[in-house]
Amino acid sequence: MLYLRMSQDRTGEGAGLERQEEACRALALARGWEVVGVRQDTVSASTVKASQRPGWSQVLGLVEAGEVDVVLTWHLDRITRTMTDLEELILLAVDKGVGIATATGDIDLTTDSGRMVARILAAVARQEVERKAERQRLAAQQRAKAGRPQWSTRPFGYERDGSPREPEAAVVRKAYADVLDGRSLASVTADFNASGFTTTKAGQSRADGSTYSGEWDTPTVRHILLNPRNAGISAYRGEEVGPGSWEPLVPEQTYRAVVHVLTSPSRRKAGGFAADVNLLTGFATCGRCGAGVKAGWRGGRKGDDGAYLVYTCRRSGCVSHQADFVESLVLRRVVEALEEPSFWLRWLAPASEAGDPAALRAEEHGLHERLEALATDYADGLLSRSQMQAGTARLRERLEEVEREMGLLGRTDVLAGLRDTEYVWQELDAMPTDRLRAVVESVIESVRLLPRGRGRRKPSATQLDITLRATGSER
Numbered sequence: 001m002l003y004l005r006m007s008q009d010r011t012g013e014g015a016g017l018e019r020q021e022e023a024c025r026a027l028a029l030a031r032g033w034e035v036v037g038v039r040q041d042t043v044s045a046s047t048v049k050a051s052q053r054p055g056w057s058q059v060l061g062l063v064e065a066g067e068v069d070v071v072l073t074w075h076l077d078r079i080t081r082t083m084t085d086l087e088e089l090i091l092l093a094v095d096k097g098v099g100i101a102t103a104t105g106d107i108d109l110t111t112d113s114g115r116m117v118a119r120i121l122a123a124v125a126r127q128e129v130e131r132k133a134e135r136q137r138l139a140a141q142q143r144a145k146a147g148r149p150q151w152s153t154r155p156f157g158y159e160r161d162g163s164p165r166e167p168e169a170a171v172v173r174k175a176y177a178d179v180l181d182g183r184s185l186a187s188v189t190a191d192f193n194a195s196g197f198t199t200t201k202a203g204q205s206r207a208d209g210s211t212y213s214g215e216w217d218t219p220t221v222r223h224i225l226l227n228p229r230n231a232g233i234s235a236y237r238g239e240e241v242g243p244g245s246w247e248p249l250v251p252e253q254t255y256r257a258v259v260h261v262l263t264s265p266s267r268r269k270a271g272g273f274a275a276d277v278n279l280l281t282g283f284a285t286c287g288r289c290g291a292g293v294k295a296g297w298r299g300g301r302k303g304d305d306g307a308y309l310v311y312t313c314r315r316s317g318c319v320s321h322q323a324d325f326v327e328s329l330v331l332r333r334v335v336e337a338l339e340e341p342s343f344w345l346r347w348l349a350p351a352s353e354a355g356d357p358a359a360l361r362a363e364e365h366g367l368h369e370r371l372e373a374l375a376t377d378y379a380d381g382l383l384s385r386s387q388m389q390a391g392t393a394r395l396r397e398r399l400e401e402v403e404r405e406m407g408l409l410g411r412t413d414v415l416a417g418l419r420d421t422e423y424v425w426q427e428l429d430a431m432p433t434d435r436l437r438a439v440v441e442s443v444i445e446s447v448r449l450l451p452r453g454r455g456r457r458k459p460s461a462t463q464l465d466i467t468l469r470a471t472g473s474e475r
Contacts, residue, residue: 001068004040005078020074023103050085070099086122162246176250182438185218192216231255287450291315319449325459334443367399445469
């Protein structure tokens with residue numbers, strides 16, 4: 001049985017599959033062996049275990065069935081480059097009495113001397129892999145610092161040379177604008193799929209032999225939007241190292257603002273970044289125990305005559321109010337706030353106070369370095385525990401301020417189109433839930449559902465506690 005393997009790294013190192021087969025067939029002819037089959041893989045032995053390669057798995061099956069006496073390959077490193085895989089190969093050879101022959105010299109794994117030679121060859125092969133990986137790592141780091149593109153696959157929105165690829169780039173730009181406009185990541189992902197474009201890995205093979213479908217999901221879209229590449233910023237292993245030489249798809253201010261939105265802890269839902277189906281789930285809270293509220297149908301299922309939606313305390317059902325009643329009061333307070341000129345002064349002021357993005361980024365990097373220095377000094381005994389804690393608190397306070405300012409940079413006004421109070425109700429009524437929710441969260445700090453009291457009391461505005469942002473409580 002011939003076994004051939006070549007990596008997909010396209011480096012040109014080692015023999016090609018055709019040359020491997022020619023050399024192996026020549027050896028088989030010289031030894032008088034009958035070639036019963038050929039199996040091959042085009043994966044890296046450094047990243048994919050031998051047992052996970054389809055071709056080699058077929059070879060193992062034939063060996064187990066007793067249909068193969070000798071496995072012939074070009075070199076031992078075609079089968080394995082790790083000591084773990086080698087030991088499994090040794091056990092197989094000893095158990096089944098199978099010979100391992102190579103075009104570069106036979107290895108008898110059934111003898112102690114043969115196993116010693118194989119282990120030495122595997123150790124050498126592993127050292128070559130690690131040395132190559134180190135060279136590649138240093139080269140990638142140098143390219144990143146020089147601001148040169150270093151993309152193993154073409155990123156969505158870009159050509160390989162770093163120039164924007166339209167209209168993919170337009171889809172990415174729209175996604176940034178939509179996030180800043182208050183839309184959920186789930187709805188942005190739906191737009192990606194509706195655009196007709198697939199991921200750049202569509203059709204490529206996975207390690208398990210399956211292929212990528214190319215369909216977008218929210219983690220993939222989130223990963224794209226959080227990549228500093230789109231703002232023309234070069235990064236290495238997740239850390240920004242300087243400006244890139246390629247054209248940015250969006251301004252740095254826009255990128256920073258989206259990062260601030262997508263990494264906000266308040267966006268986290270159980271199981272990912274899902275869109276809220278109802279306006280106030282995950283935002284309004286129970287006025288008795290402080291738990292969040294959930295939405296559910298009473299009087300039947302959704303769409304049934306007489307069925308209605310209610311918001312209920314998620315923890316123990318402390319409170320329960322009809323959703324239409326709660327949402328109408330909340331939106332009324334939103335409209336009242338938008339009609340106040342003082343609100344617009346408060347809303348527009350923060351963005352104008354944000355500083356220079358380069359200076360903020362430099363300060364953020366410096367604050368992280370000082371935090372690390374504090375930890376090192378404490379570990380070395382140069383600082384007491386109280387000194388380290390006090391210094392850390394001060395630095396983290398300033399770091400939060402810097403991150404807040406970075407989040408304000410380039411902010412798209414979520415309330416755009418709502419300054420004309422004559423049409424504000426019409427605008428709100430036409431908005432999808434995710435956009436409407438962003439408007440509510442921009443205007444209102446909190447919504448607390450209060451108990452109705454004893455007896456069957458009619459819904460009343462006194463049963464809600466609505467707090468506007470930067471204002472007192474209104475009931």
